[in-house]
Amino acid sequence: MAKQSSTQKELAQLERRLTELEGNSASGGQVKTQINELKQQVTALREELVGPRGVWQRVELARHPQRPYTLDYIKLLFEDFSEIHGDRHFGDDPALLCGMVRFHGEPVLVVGHQKGRDTKERVWRNFGQAKPEGFRKALRAMKLAAKFGRPIFSLVDTQGAYPGVDAEARGQAEAIASCLREISRLPVPIVVTVTGEGGSGGALAIAIGDKVNMMENAFYSVISPEGCASIMWRDATKKELAAEALKITSEDLLAMGLIDEIIPEPEGGAHRNYQQMGKLLDEVLVRSLAELRGLSTEELLARRYDKFRRMGRFFQLA
Amino acid sequence: MAWFRRQKKGIERAASEESKVRTEGLWKKCDGCRQIVWKKDLDANLSVCPRCQHHYRINAHQRLELLFDAGGYTEHDAGLASTDPLKFVDTKPYDQRLKAAKKKTGMQDAILFGEGKLAGRPVQIGAMEFAFIGGSMGAVVGEKVTRAAERSLEAKLPLVIVSCSGGARMMEGVVSLMQMAKISAALARLDDARVPYISLLTDPTTGGVTACYAMQGDLNIAEPGALIGFAGPRVIEQTIGQKLPEGFQRSEFLLDKGFLDAIVPRKDLKSYLSNALDFLSP
Numbered sequence: 001m002a003k004q005s006s007t008q009k010e011l012a013q014l015e016r017r018l019t020e021l022e023g024n025s026a027s028g029g030q031v032k033t034q035i036n037e038l039k040q041q042v043t044a045l046r047e048e049l050v051g052p053r054g055v056w057q058r059v060e061l062a063r064h065p066q067r068p069y070t071l072d073y074i075k076l077l078f079e080d081f082s083e084i085h086g087d088r089h090f091g092d093d094p095a096l097l098c099g100m101v102r103f104h105g106e107p108v109l110v111v112g113h114q115k116g117r118d119t120k121e122r123v124w125r126n127f128g129q130a131k132p133e134g135f136r137k138a139l140r141a142m143k144l145a146a147k148f149g150r151p152i153f154s155l156v157d158t159q160g161a162y163p164g165v166d167a168e169a170r171g172q173a174e175a176i177a178s179c180l181r182e183i184s185r186l187p188v189p190i191v192v193t194v195t196g197e198g199g200s201g202g203a204l205a206i207a208i209g210d211k212v213n214m215m216e217n218a219f220y221s222v223i224s225p226e227g228c229a230s231i232m233w234r235d236a237t238k239k240e241l242a243a244e245a246l247k248i249t250s251e252d253l254l255a256m257g258l259i260d261e262i263i264p265e266p267e268g269g270a271h272r273n274y275q276q277m278g279k280l281l282d283e284v285l286v287r288s289l290a291e292l293r294g295l296s297t298e299e300l301l302a303r304r305y306d307k308f309r310r311m312g313r314f315f316q317l318a
Numbered sequence: 319m320a321w322f323r324r325q326k327k328g329i330e331r332a333a334s335e336e337s338k339v340r341t342e343g344l345w346k347k348c349d350g351c352r353q354i355v356w357k358k359d360l361d362a363n364l365s366v367c368p369r370c371q372h373h374y375r376i377n378a379h380q381r382l383e384l385l386f387d388a389g390g391y392t393e394h395d396a397g398l399a400s401t402d403p404l405k406f407v408d409t410k411p412y413d414q415r416l417k418a419a420k421k422k423t424g425m426q427d428a429i430l431f432g433e434g435k436l437a438g439r440p441v442q443i444g445a446m447e448f449a450f451i452g453g454s455m456g457a458v459v460g461e462k463v464t465r466a467a468e469r470s471l472e473a474k475l476p477l478v479i480v481s482c483s484g485g486a487r488m489m490e491g492v493v494s495l496m497q498m499a500k501i502s503a504a505l506a507r508l509d510d511a512r513v514p515y516i517s518l519l520t521d522p523t524t525g526g527v528t529a530c531y532a533m534q535g536d537l538n539i540a541e542p543g544a545l546i547g548f549a550g551p552r553v554i555e556q557t558i559g560q561k562l563p564e565g566f567q568r569s570e571f572l573l574d575k576g577f578l579d580a581i582v583p584r585k586d587l588k589s590y591l592s593n594a595l596d597f598l599s600p
């Protein structure tokens with residue numbers, strides 16, 4: 001993992017040097033050779049970063065057991081956290097947290113997945129994989145925020161919605177479908193940040209918003225690399241190939257126009273420096289909220305619609 | 319856009335592509351009751367076993383023929399085709415899978431939208447095609463459903479979508495996932511405008527399609543015995559490490575749990591939809 005960032009640094013240095021040399025108008029034959037050599041090195045390093053091995057290192061960072069989770073960000077960024085429990089129909093889901101907080105003095109709702117830190121907590125929180133009651137709780141809390149005009153911050157970090165018998169029997173699909181439809185029209189600013197794993201429908205259920213950010217080493221995918229490998233390659237050990245093929249890194253998502261901004265992480269990953277990560281996130285949330293504040297509700301909702309309407313224009317007339 | 323008429327030739331061509339119903343012989347052993355059924359009896363009975371009522375899968379064209387009045391329908395966005403956003407390659411390039419699916423189905427992607435009349439009432443109907451990469455939803459399905467919702471909003475035209483899908487299309491990665499957001503927002507606008515939308519779930523409807531438009535209808539109805547769920551049965555069996563009980567995730571199970579408004583046999587679909595649209599129209 002340390003290797004990842006040193007490779008990135010090296011690449012940045014080489015790219016700077018390359019730009020300098022290329023900008024030099026009086027370049028002779030010797031400089032041209034140097035440029036070609038540099039170009040080859042840059043290509044090789046890029047491959048190391050964005051090839052299967054490099055992408056897999058990012059997946060491991062996103063899943064790092066010491067990575068900051070929603071509760072850590074709540075401690076780092078917010079004050080007066082008062083949790084809101086339960087979906088008022090079936091139960092409370094510890095895999096998905098909701099709470100009223102103050103953000104620089106202002107009341108805001110936070111919703112986010114919560115993985116456990118030790119074995120006992122991991123089991124209790126179902127490894128951050130929400131069940132229908134979790135999604136229904138989140139939607140209930142978000143509607144409450146909307147009713148009283150409070151902005152919403154959503155923090156996404158889940159392998160996915162829980163694929164179990166009880167979750168199916170209680171309508172996992174309906175719970176997610178309702179979140180998607182209702183959140184798309186909630187009349188308050190929503191800022192989404194994918195902090196770790198953006199695992200498919202279970203992530204998207206709370207990831208519709210006016211601004212969608214991704215932390216540098218987070219990933220966002222329609223299926224886990226392992227799941228994709230076992231379906232498409234019929235071999236779960238091909239997970240690295242699958243991770244690369246699925247284009248799941250923050251850079252991939254930004255390039256495809258599916259997210260708005262990448263939040264940089266401390267060197268070596270978010271888990272290396274909670275304080276610094278908290279500051280980096282705080283800065284983006286402050287700015288995101290300020291941008292959205294100036295909009296009327298009509299503008300806000302129209303922009304939200306257009307933002308998702310434009311996504312994935314990968315079609316043509318045959 | 320193309321104008322389709324109820325031509326005998328067209329129906330036969332479409333029907334012969336349904337391998338599950340028509341094989342070489344004149345009869346088959348029913349998947350439901352294991353009895354011998356005559357093909358012609360099956361065909362005459364909307365591909366439903368006359369003995370056990372097992373509903374065989376029908377293709378998207380047959381579905382629209384079944385639901386629209388005689389006189390046909392106008393197809394929308396027929397030519398939209400995927401551009402393979404990820405240049406995805408697993409054991410085979412996605413590009414080749416697309417070509418094979420187009421050849422097999424005669425369609426450009428996994429959903430067919432038509433506008434016409436149902437029991438005399440103007441309506442838009444979409445039907446998913448399972449033979450096109452498992453009826454999976456990528457950028458094209460997402461765009462076609464969204465455009466359909468927007469057309470319905472504009473014209474105040476009731477919308478019916480018949481789902482038959484394994485879920486989001488893996489080979490278009492997170493682009494497929496985002497279609498769920500795009501479609502849901504469009505259907506929310508339809509809801510705001512009180513334009514009726516009815517979802518019909520058929521065998522199978524799973525994954526990202528169930529967690530999106532298949533469960534967002536003013537009414538969500540299903541054909542008997544359809545597999546309906548978020549996670550597929552194999553994934554759940556892996557999670558819990560045991561076999562699932564008989565009937566789990568079937569239409570009847572979902573009705574019992576309160577997630578379907580009705581189970582409607584194929585022969586009654588048209589009259590059900592007609593009555594429902596009467597009720598739902600202002």
Ligand SMILES: [Zn+2]
Binds near residue numbers: 350367368371372
């Ligand atoms: Zn039978």
